[in-house]
Amino acid sequence: MKKSRLRYLVLLLIFMSVSCNETIEKDFEIDEVSEDLVFNDEFDFKTSKELSVSTNGSSNTFELFYQDHSGNDYLIGKFNNSGEEVIVTIPSYVTRLSYVEFTGERSTLTELSIDPGQGQLALPTAMSARVADDACIDLLYAVNSRKGFYEIDVTTDDYIAGALPALPGGSIANALDQENSIVYINVNTTLYKYHIDTETFEVAFTGNPYNRAYPRFEYKDGIFYMGNTNTMYTVNAATNKVIRKYSVSGFVNNNSGGDLAFASDGTLYLACFSGLYKFTELNEDSGVATVKRISAENFPFQLTSMAIDRQDRIFVGTNDADSRLIEISKEDGSYQIVKTYNHKINDLTAWKCDFTNESNAGGDVDNDGDGIPNEEDDDMDGDGIIDEKDDDVDGDGTVNEEDDDMDGDGVPNKEDTDIDGDGVINPLDDYPEDPIATGNVYTPSKLGYGTLAFEDNWPSKGDYDFNDLVVRYKVTSLINGDNMAARMIIELRLAAAGSEFQNGFGIEFPIPESVIESVTGHNAPSSMVNGKGLENGQSNPTLIVFTNSLGELGGDNVINADPDKAKVDEKVYNIIVDFNELIPASSLSGAPYNPFIFINNERARECHLSNKRPTDLANFTYYGTNDDTSLPNEDRYYVSGNNVPFAINISHQFRYPIEGIRIDRGYNYFIPWGESRGVSYNEWYTDASGNRNNSKIYMK
Secondary structure, eight states: OOOSSEEEEEEEEEOSSSSOOEEEEEEEEESSOGGGOOOOTTOOOOOEEEEEEEOOSOSOEEEEEEEOTTOOEEEEEEEETTSOOEEEEEETTOOEEEEEEEOSSOEEEEEEEOOTTOOEEEOOOOOOOOOOOTTOOOEEEEEOTTSOEEEEEOSSTTOOEEEOOOOSSOOSEEEEEGGGTEEEEEETTEEEEEETTTTEEEEEEEOOTTSSOOSEEEEETTEEEEEETTEEEEEETTTOOEEEEEEEEOOOSOOOSOEEEEOTTSOEEEEETTEEEEEEEEETTTTEEEEEEOSSSOOSSOEEEEEEOTTOOEEEEESSSSOEEEEEOTTTOOEEEEEEOSSOOOEEEEEOOOOOSOOOTTOSOOTTOSSSOGGGOSSTTOSSSOTTTOSSTTOSSSOGGGOSSTTOSSSOGGGOSSTTOSSSOGGGOSSTTOTTOSEEEEESOSSOOEEEEEOSSTTSOOOOOSOSEEEEEEEEEEEOTTSEEEEEEEEEEEEEBOSSSOOEEEEEOSSOGGGEEEEESOOOOGGGBOTTSOBTTOSSOEEEEESOHHHHTTSOSSBTSOTTSOOOOOEEEEEEEEEEEEEEGGGGOSTTOEEEEEOTTOTTOEEESTTOOOOTTSOGGGTTSTTBOOBGGGTBOSBBTTOOBSEEEESSOOOOBOTTOOHHHHBTTHHHHHHTTTSSSTTTTSOOTTSBOGGGBOOO
16 A cells, blocks of 8 residues: 555554454555654654634624745634633744724724744724714726626625626726726726716726736736736836836746735735645835745636725636636635626626724614623514524514515614614625624634544554645634624544554544534435434534544545545535533534544544543543553643654645655655644644655655
């Protein structure tokens, strides 16, 4: 099974039961024996840490980000200042955070430093009232080469595209001057103004530096930014005169197509066929603009456009007859398709909603007269059914979907700044028609994934390529205005099964089973689970996701670990955990909790992260045998005599080594990181310069 320098025949004594055992030979080649891997007993191999976030009790809404060493921001949660503390998980190396505070009149960005060992954070806040304009809508303006002109509402998840007046000619570039309500649209060598208020076009200028159409176009503070392939011009928007020509360096692979857009902090981003980039320097003296690639690899589609909205979400369009609208993470280039249209999109620009001082005319309402305002009441109509489960939350006899005054405050939904009556205005509410959810807390981030990587020879040593089972994860807690959770969504991706063993995968949760109503989305046999979807025979709620990794990926062996074999698509599981009562969001900290595999169809042979306890169904006769040095009485589990783990959790979309290559051969600083107990080289797993040996890493 394993390939490389030295060949070893490892005899694994696997106890098939307490009274009977069988010797199984696992014949594999390994890079080298791991006797030279020695780590301090006190090191836990964690790449992340928890941070408890509290605020001063005002009613504002926050988006919290962490920053990596390159200054990229990762959204880890949107929550409210008026509720419980929120515990978030961030990479251990993080020392910089930022947050956007949304008030009724504005949003403000604040950056701050934290100490490496800091476990608590109190956010300073402004004390503005929560008010908003009922017409506050974020829009994307889209153009195409067939004279199509559209506005796309990105305030809701419907992403509806409404048709606008036909363009004077086909276009592949537009940009917005929001202050003056003008969309600039380039048609070949003519630049048009579209006046949003009057819905009319006029010629702004003729001629441009390219003397033809160009794909990249942005406007900021009276300056046009025009780009194509490896050049970019800054142009005075009042005179159409070139300010500076730049040669753009730093591209990886294809630099065609795409677009430019500014984020709220003034950073200029570029998307093209080879991925997402950000500008790190615009040198006016030399005329060189430097970009840094954020994406790990080329996009699987051709990008024609990009826009960044008020919440710093990046949207791009694809070069298809029926273009797809895609949201991209500006942190790591992860993406998700959010809409497919029946027309083409060649360029996008963003209208970013402005707040005004109009407040909700309905005021505080108490539908059931229990003395608790609707925004604080989890049973708004007093019928004994919590709003999460109630299809008529205001108790007026009209189901929510047909009710034009869903919260019963006397203000029709179309005029109501808080349709669901949860105390968070619609523009700041990720779930404006759901009274039990207003925002999310993400682990590791909104669009990124963490990675769990296992060795399956336990209790004996393996080759430490950490690809025997690889699962990517993203955990989302849905929270309300008081930072109480009503649901948890766990997206899992089975990425690799670099083994001949049929391994299962599960997660033990840190909350009582009594608060869980149901768990769906797994592929566990019905005989293993109870009516809630949890494993039978456990004192702590335990999810079994699947029982046979090879079968889940198609039945072969050594899947997605051998570069000479075709790559198999990842298997995706969308696990939904519904609660039967609201629980503090802080009780869901520590994701991905206690994940484990059970090896080669033997349920009792569990392998967990180092020093994580086994479940009730584990066979304790394995502990302390062969190369395992577990001491259950001392809470020491799943480490070798050299304190080498059998599983690792990386708060990043980790690229694991190829089959038979030890992890430190692919990652130069894995051993120095471990020897320093995580103090040094704590970004060892990223693609920062010098970290990786790509020839030894599975890059498909």
